[in-house]
Amino acid sequence: MKNNDINNSNVKVKSRQIAAALLITCASLCCSCSDWLNITPEDTVSADELFSTYSGYHTALNGIYQELASNKLYGREFTWGFASALSQCYSNNNEPNVEKRYTYTERYEYNTNEVEGYTADIWLTGYNVIANINNLLQHLEKADKNLFPGVLEYEVELIRGEALALRAMMHFDLLRLFAPAPIEGNNTAGIPYNDQFPNKFAERLPVKDALQKIIADLEEACDQLKRYEGESTAREKYLTNWTLRYSQGIDGIMPFFLGRGTRLNYVAAQTLLARVYLYAGNQSAAQEVAQTVRTRYVAPLNNIAASENFCYLVATNPAWNSSDIRSYPHKLMQETLFGLYNVKLASNYEDLVSSSRNAFALKNVEQVYGNDISDVRYGKLIYEENPGAKGEDLIHRSLKYNVTNNASALENSMIPVIRISELQFITLECLSATDLPKAVDELNKFRKSVRGCTVDIVADTREDFLIALSKEIKREYACEGAHYFFFCKQHRLPVNDGLTDINLSSKYTLPIPQNEISL
Numbered sequence: 001m002k003n004n005d006i007n008n009s010n011v012k013v014k015s016r017q018i019a020a021a022l023l024i025t026c027a028s029l030c031c032s033c034s035d036w037l038n039i040t041p042e043d044t045v046s047a048d049e050l051f052s053t054y055s056g057y058h059t060a061l062n063g064i065y066q067e068l069a070s071n072k073l074y075g076r077e078f079t080w081g082f083a084s085a086l087s088q089c090y091s092n093n094n095e096p097n098v099e100k101r102y103t104y105t106e107r108y109e110y111n112t113n114e115v116e117g118y119t120a121d122i123w124l125t126g127y128n129v130i131a132n133i134n135n136l137l138q139h140l141e142k143a144d145k146n147l148f149p150g151v152l153e154y155e156v157e158l159i160r161g162e163a164l165a166l167r168a169m170m171h172f173d174l175l176r177l178f179a180p181a182p183i184e185g186n187n188t189a190g191i192p193y194n195d196q197f198p199n200k201f202a203e204r205l206p207v208k209d210a211l212q213k214i215i216a217d218l219e220e221a222c223d224q225l226k227r228y229e230g231e232s233t234a235r236e237k238y239l240t241n242w243t244l245r246y247s248q249g250i251d252g253i254m255p256f257f258l259g260r261g262t263r264l265n266y267v268a269a270q271t272l273l274a275r276v277y278l279y280a281g282n283q284s285a286a287q288e289v290a291q292t293v294r295t296r297y298v299a300p301l302n303n304i305a306a307s308e309n310f311c312y313l314v315a316t317n318p319a320w321n322s323s324d325i326r327s328y329p330h331k332l333m334q335e336t337l338f339g340l341y342n343v344k345l346a347s348n349y350e351d352l353v354s355s356s357r358n359a360f361a362l363k364n365v366e367q368v369y370g371n372d373i374s375d376v377r378y379g380k381l382i383y384e385e386n387p388g389a390k391g392e393d394l395i396h397r398s399l400k401y402n403v404t405n406n407a408s409a410l411e412n413s414m415i416p417v418i419r420i421s422e423l424q425f426i427t428l429e430c431l432s433a434t435d436l437p438k439a440v441d442e443l444n445k446f447r448k449s450v451r452g453c454t455v456d457i458v459a460d461t462r463e464d465f466l467i468a469l470s471k472e473i474k475r476e477y478a479c480e481g482a483h484y485f486f487f488c489k490q491h492r493l494p495v496n497d498g499l500t501d502i503n504l505s506s507k508y509t510l511p512i513p514q515n516e517i518s519l
Helices: 015-020 054-068 082-086 113-142 155-178 207-229 236-240 266-280 283-297 345-353 365-369 421-431 436-449 462-476 482-491
Strands: 189-192 204-206 336-341 382-384 396-398 414-419
Touching: 054 113, 054 155, 054 336, 082 482, 113 155, 155 189, 155 207, 155 266, 155 482, 189 207, 204 207, 207 236, 207 266, 236 266, 266 283, 266 336, 266 414, 266 421, 266 482, 283 421, 365 462, 414 421, 421 436, 421 462, 436 462, 462 482
Parallel strands: none
Antiparallel strands: 189 204, 336 414, 382 396
């Protein structure tokens, strides 16, 4: 069994012991705020001290976001790292004596030091996030509401709503990784659902029960967040307006209440709820939520530049016209409902890319896109590192995680987590079960008007449509982990690498790390 150069520490702490200590990273919301506090044991503050002021709740919640953005979670492994390797995003290594970072992950060889190292880190960090969320929620429940100065109404609801939504999101992604999909068996063992601090005796719930708890958290979160920024509230514009969504500087408003694009806001929580409904097999609920959010908050394709709605960066947008690809809007921030922030994201990515000649080179790019060379996801978000090379020597890379010219520090550090196109795909997946021709037509309209494709997809059966949608998701969320992680497992579809359908059979579910197996 070989070892990669990854940090493969043997995790000795069981997840049921995670809640024994509170380690909150004190971090401000976005790039405009100062001084990250690197927590060590001597820096640890007691929970009572931290939650003795309203600003302590702000600090705790921001620390949770920072931990979510770490390399072990959405800063790498749930996006462009481990999950993308499972999705067959990266090419085979043709350098002799150089082992790729995700060699065994891409082969689905789960009982190796490499994969066990990644999964142990994901499990431990994920449940540590959940423990911190539970600690915050329990203190908030018993807090004197007069503790909060009332700068903006519904501050307590805002904090509670975000915390509940984040707890649901973290549990859901752990469930999708470490438990069978509902299609394989709703009553099979899933994961522990921790909703108390501390929780020393969490048991693994059946998949259906874990999903019910996730849905309950999200439904309550949406109710809480709607009071703060939902339909008809004055603060709705802080979220839906492109300029204000990432603003940190509105006179008289604390930064904590701004930057809603980098927080799990009301619209993002609604979209996440639709995602979970669909995964759980409740298509009618998923379609209703997704369609409601699209109608209320997303500009229609015939009015795509609406300023007070989320809107797509269409293929004809002048932003794509620069002769320098590094000036392209590589994060599609105006399409992002929720993104995390990691100030070291670009440098972390570039350090790993430079570790070998074809590290993180994209796999079978020409075959993935076929004749759709006008697709902006191909022509604008992928670049040739060595133009003119042929065959295996030609290296394609994603532009998403590079530092680009004319981009803000926030954009270069943004990790897209939920985007408006997911609402479109959820709606179409549900529609395909009742009106296949309309679903095909709507998907082709999206591909043409938004992404610039010229080749229509054809689907005579729903199975054909799901396969086509799978390939579309591979393009749309390249290097974001979605092909395997969001879609193929849910439907037991093969993972396609552009050339080959890889039938995963018994490989859809990763084993719970050995040090946690007694749960």
